Amino acid sequence: MSEAVIRLDRVSKEFRRGELGVRAVDSVTLSITPGEFVAIMGKSGSGKSTLMHLMSGLLRPTSGRVELLDEDLSTLSDDQLTLLRRNRLGYVFQFFNLLPTLTAVENVALPLLMAGVDGSEAERRALAALSRVELSGRARHRPDELSGGQMQRVAIARALVTEPPVIFADEPTGNLDSVAGEEVLRLLKSLQVERGQTVLMVTHDPKAAAYGDRMITMRDGRVIEDLRTGGMAV
Amino acid sequence: MVGISVKHALLGFLSRSPRHGYELKTEFDLLTGGLWELNIGQVYSTLERMLKDGLVALDEGDSSPDDRKVYRVTPAGVRELEDWIARPPLKARPVRDELLIRMGLLMMHAPPRALELIDSQRRVYHLQMAELTRQKLGLRAPSGVEGLGRELALDAALAHCEADLRWLETCEAKVRRFLGD
Numbered sequence: 001m002s003e004a005v006i007r008l009d010r011v012s013k014e015f016r017r018g019e020l021g022v023r024a025v026d027s028v029t030l031s032i033t034p035g036e037f038v039a040i041m042g043k044s045g046s047g048k049s050t051l052m053h054l055m056s057g058l059l060r061p062t063s064g065r066v067e068l069l070d071e072d073l074s075t076l077s078d079d080q081l082t083l084l085r086r087n088r089l090g091y092v093f094q095f096f097n098l099l100p101t102l103t104a105v106e107n108v109a110l111p112l113l114m115a116g117v118d119g120s121e122a123e124r125r126a127l128a129a130l131s132r133v134e135l136s137g138r139a140r141h142r143p144d145e146l147s148g149g150q151m152q153r154v155a156i157a158r159a160l161v162t163e164p165p166v167i168f169a170d171e172p173t174g175n176l177d178s179v180a181g182e183e184v185l186r187l188l189k190s191l192q193v194e195r196g197q198t199v200l201m202v203t204h205d206p207k208a209a210a211y212g213d214r215m216i217t218m219r220d221g222r223v224i225e226d227l228r229t230g231g232m233a234v
Numbered sequence: 235m236v237g238i239s240v241k242h243a244l245l246g247f248l249s250r251s252p253r254h255g256y257e258l259k260t261e262f263d264l265l266t267g268g269l270w271e272l273n274i275g276q277v278y279s280t281l282e283r284m285l286k287d288g289l290v291a292l293d294e295g296d297s298s299p300d301d302r303k304v305y306r307v308t309p310a311g312v313r314e315l316e317d318w319i320a321r322p323p324l325k326a327r328p329v330r331d332e333l334l335i336r337m338g339l340l341m342m343h344a345p346p347r348a349l350e351l352i353d354s355q356r357r358v359y360h361l362q363m364a365e366l367t368r369q370k371l372g373l374r375a376p377s378g379v380e381g382l383g384r385e386l387a388l389d390a391a392l393a394h395c396e397a398d399l400r401w402l403e404t405c406e407a408k409v410r411r412f413l414g415d
Contacts, residue, residue: 206399207392210363229364
């Protein structure tokens with residue numbers, strides 16, 4: 001039925017700042033098609049991160065309707081929303097957000113363990129995900145023994161281990177040098193191309209955005225441009 | 235100036251092994267990622283000039299079956315190539331951009347239209363960067379010097395787009411401030 005993985009209908013989000021209400025996202029309507037790689041661009045304060053948090057159910061809108069994977073988010077309780085986020089979405093962050101005391105494979109297995117998968121099965125799948133990001137050799141290393149690029153690849157393995165249909169990446173190359181950043185972008189691109197996963201990436205870097213096949217630009221809480229960049233499968 | 239780089243590129247290819255004109259063009263396209271349009275006529279006219287200057291010679295012993303001329307580099311050609319590579323670094327490229335003139339004129343006559351120009355120009359760069367990135371992804375594990383040369387050429391093109399975008403961003407901020415926006 002629905003041809004969209006995410007659908008926003010006149011979605012706004014206001015934050016109180018003292019007496020004033022600030023509209024971080026201002027009546028945005030858009031939909032994301034399955035298998036798209038979408039780059040969301042804009043300067044800091046443009047509302048791009050808030051938009052992503054609304055799409056991923058991390059924030060609830062002040063007004064408007066958000067549909068995510070055929071669920072109307074306003075009908076879900078906080079617990080149901082948490083489950084949806086944990087089981088069906090993957091996240092990659094600028095600062096990796098790995099647990100420092102766990103090894104790479106333990107970090108990657110975590111979402112599975114939280115979902116109730118048993119230990120040996122979780123480890124088997126975590127190792128497979130690490131091999132997917134070409135880090136099999138680092139499975140028993142802790143984050144402080146890895147380079148930035150390697151940490152981000154572990155984070156991608158963690159994001160894909162539950163095989164979510166949608167992956168959110170928030171400035172995934174913001175903390176990496178250009179070559180390590182490219183590897184991360186190639187990986188995200190391959191998830192889209194080879195697995196048909198939908199990737200939503202917030203970035204201020206036009207070189208990163210160029211990996212998307214759709215580029216949404218925000219300014220003052222509004223979408224000022226929604227550009228299809230003609231992504232053929234490579 | 236264009237001719238000078240072409241000449242040295244051809245000398246560089248020939249210094250690896252003798253080849254005919256068409257092979258040289260193919261190699262040039264690979265090295266520059268197809269971003270530098272060179273027609274086969276330019277290749278032959280450059281080879282003719284280098285023949286006259288004694289930088290290359292015809293490889294008589296090894297003429298190809300279909301009668302195409304095979305060229306090889308002479309010792310003078312190798313010296314020329316080495317001198318060229320050892321030259322001091324290039325000057326920063328001059329800014330001679332049509333966009334700069336358009337922007338300047340619009341600021342004089344119709345500042346709000348400068349913002350429209352910025353938006354449409356930005357779109358062009360974003361589309362171009364997406365296309366260059368697709369080409370890069372299409373390289374498939376760039377192995378060997380040819381693959382790497384092509385990837386570096388695409389990186390150069392991307393970096394230019396990025397610099398232009400950054401400049402547009404500065405323009406936009408300054409024009410908006412000027413307009414009291």
